[in-house]
Amino acid sequence: MRTGTTFRVSALPTALIDTICSSGRDAAGRPVETVVAGGGEPLRCCLRDAEAGEALLLFGYAPPVAAGPYREIGPIFAHVTGCPGPDQAGGYPAAWRGRPQVLRAYDRRGRIHGGRRHDGTDPESVIAELFADPAVRQLHSRNVVYGCFMFAVDRAE
DSSP states (O other), X not given: OOOSOOEEEEOOOHHHHHHHHHHOBOTTSOXXXXXXXXXXOEETTTTEEOOTTOEEEEEEEOOSOOSSTTXXXXXXXXXXXXXXXXXXXXXXXXXXXXXXXXXXXXXXXXXEEEEEXXXXXXXXXXXXXXXXXXXXXXXXXXXXXXXXXXXXEEEOO
């Protein structure tokens, strides 16, 4: 693992999930769906895969990036209630280590500024490489097959 770059991984804030639940609407104004997990759905509230039978929300989410042409809304899963959050607060999600992902880099204006695919064995090295560019302000981890947002990675200041 490459050292020298400190970063923070962000799961969905509990307050956002509470707002989604109380309004019943997602980032696009569409109704939120409640589903029963088949198992394996990536949960953005606790940064692990769902177990079969868990009650989940499925809704459109706009990842944290400045408003502009690169801001998008995509589907994500989260627990309906009672989520304890990520096991390893701030670090790379242990449950997703070994999962290939794309790290998409964004600059301060919210524009895509490069990216890399990694195989999941040493994501910290890829994070460090992308953050070596001073123009990169944030990374979004994305599912390789579906392109869905998984979590944000910020420089630790």
